[in-house]
Amino acid sequence: xxxxxxxxxxxxxxxxxxxxxxxxxxxxxxxxxxxxxxxxxxxxxxxxxxxxxxxxxxxxxxxxxxxxxxxxxxxxxxxxxxxxxxxxxxxxxxxxxxxxxxxxxxxxxxxxxxxxxxxxxxxxxxxxxxxxxxxxxxxxxxxxxxxxxxxxxxxxxxxxxxxxxxxxxxxxxxxxxxxxxxxxxxxxxxxxxxxxxxxxxxxxxxxxxxxxxxxxxxxxxxxxxxxxxxxxxxxxxxxxxxxxxxxxxxxxxxxxxxxxxxxxxxxxxxxxxxxxxxxxxxxxxxxxxxxxxxxxxxxxxxxxxxxxxxxxxxxxxxxxxxxxxxxxxxxxxxxxxxxxxxxxxxxx
Numbered sequence: 001x002x003x004x005x006x007x008x009x010x011x012x013x014x015x016x017x018x019x020x021x022x023x024x025x026x027x028x029x030x031x032x033x034x035x036x037x038x039x040x041x042x043x044x045x046x047x048x049x050x051x052x053x054x055x056x057x058x059x060x061x062x063x064x065x066x067x068x069x070x071x072x073x074x075x076x077x078x079x080x081x082x083x084x085x086x087x088x089x090x091x092x093x094x095x096x097x098x099x100x101x102x103x104x105x106x107x108x109x110x111x112x113x114x115x116x117x118x119x120x121x122x123x124x125x126x127x128x129x130x131x132x133x134x135x136x137x138x139x140x141x142x143x144x145x146x147x148x149x150x151x152x153x154x155x156x157x158x159x160x161x162x163x164x165x166x167x168x169x170x171x172x173x174x175x176x177x178x179x180x181x182x183x184x185x186x187x188x189x190x191x192x193x194x195x196x197x198x199x200x201x202x203x204x205x206x207x208x209x210x211x212x213x214x215x216x217x218x219x220x221x222x223x224x225x226x227x228x229x230x231x232x233x234x235x236x237x238x239x240x241x242x243x244x245x246x247x248x249x250x251x252x253x254x255x256x257x258x259x260x261x262x263x264x265x266x267x268x269x270x271x272x273x274x275x276x277x278x279x280x281x282x283x284x285x286x287x288x289x290x291x292x293x294x295x296x297x298x299x300x301x302x303x304x305x306x307x308x309x310x311x312x313x314x315x316x317x318x319x320x321x322x323x324x325x326x327x328x329x330x331x332x333x334x335x336x337x338x339x340x341x342x343x344x345x346x347x348x
Contacts, residue, residue, distance in 0.1 A: 188250025
């Protein structure tokens with residue numbers, strides 16, 4: 001049976017109001033009385049009721065900034081949706097979330113958004129970071145000035161960020177390499193495509209894939225890594241030219257966005273189902289291609305969870321003094337057309 005504040009008040013010989021003030025550090029309570037109340041509460045294993053705790057926290061006002069890049073892509077639309085859901089929920093707790101977004105990856109736009117957050121009094125900032133020394137330096141400066149930063153979807157491990165929220169991109173690349181290798185036991189040519197070679201998440205995901213293919217599956221002929229810059233038209237042209245040069249292509253590894261361009265080029269060549277296509281994220285375009293056999297399988301990284309959790313971590317840090325883990329990794333789920341039901345995919 002849960003311990004109540006009334007029981008603590010009776011044991012301490014004080015009113016319930018005094019218990020409330022002592023446990024939540026508000027109002028004047030003699031130090032020796034407050035200490036006795038807290039000790040009784042600890043001995044009894046007292047936990048405040050969630051509704052009461054929410055009421056206490058709602059009396060404090062916080063302002064959090066959240067920046068999401070590459071929002072022209074389906075995956076980052078899901079990430080943004082997670083941020084927006086957290087922002088809406090936290091309104092009841094007195095939290096204002098300032099959301100800035102940009103359709104592509106741009107260091108200058110991100111740095112400007114950070115300056116705006118600081119100017120508007122944000123006490124914490126969540127970022128999908130550009131992989132650049134200037135962004136690392138800015139995160140370090142923010143941290144040193146007392147403004148915690150959580151990065152999500154992509155990491156900057158060399159920075160002083162409070163936490164990273166997202167998939168283990170290196171492991172994600174290795175997992176798809178193992179699946180691709182075992183699906184092509186006789187080997188064959190495989191084209192790896194990523195979005196931005198200078199983006200840490202995109203690069204390390206492709207690196208993990210290439211390393212495992214080269215070390216564990218020597219029969220596979222790994223073609224040079226290509227970059228499509230999150231652009232389906234570029235991915236289409238890359239795949240189309242590859243099919244001309246390598247008509248015996250056996251598989252395509254799409255490390256980030258651009259997968260619809262890959263699928264279109266393969267479909268136009270009449271090779272859907274004959275060329276294995278592996279990618280990430282259960283966004284609507286990928287789900288459609290998976291259902292219709294243009295994508296063989298994908299790994300879902302919990303994109304909505306990433307945006308949601310990043311903002312909630314900062315709130316818990318500000319309001320509850322909860323120190324997060326340095327890495328908050330989201331679940332990786334292998335999805336095929338046979339388990340594509342939404343109930344199988346992590347959501348917020």
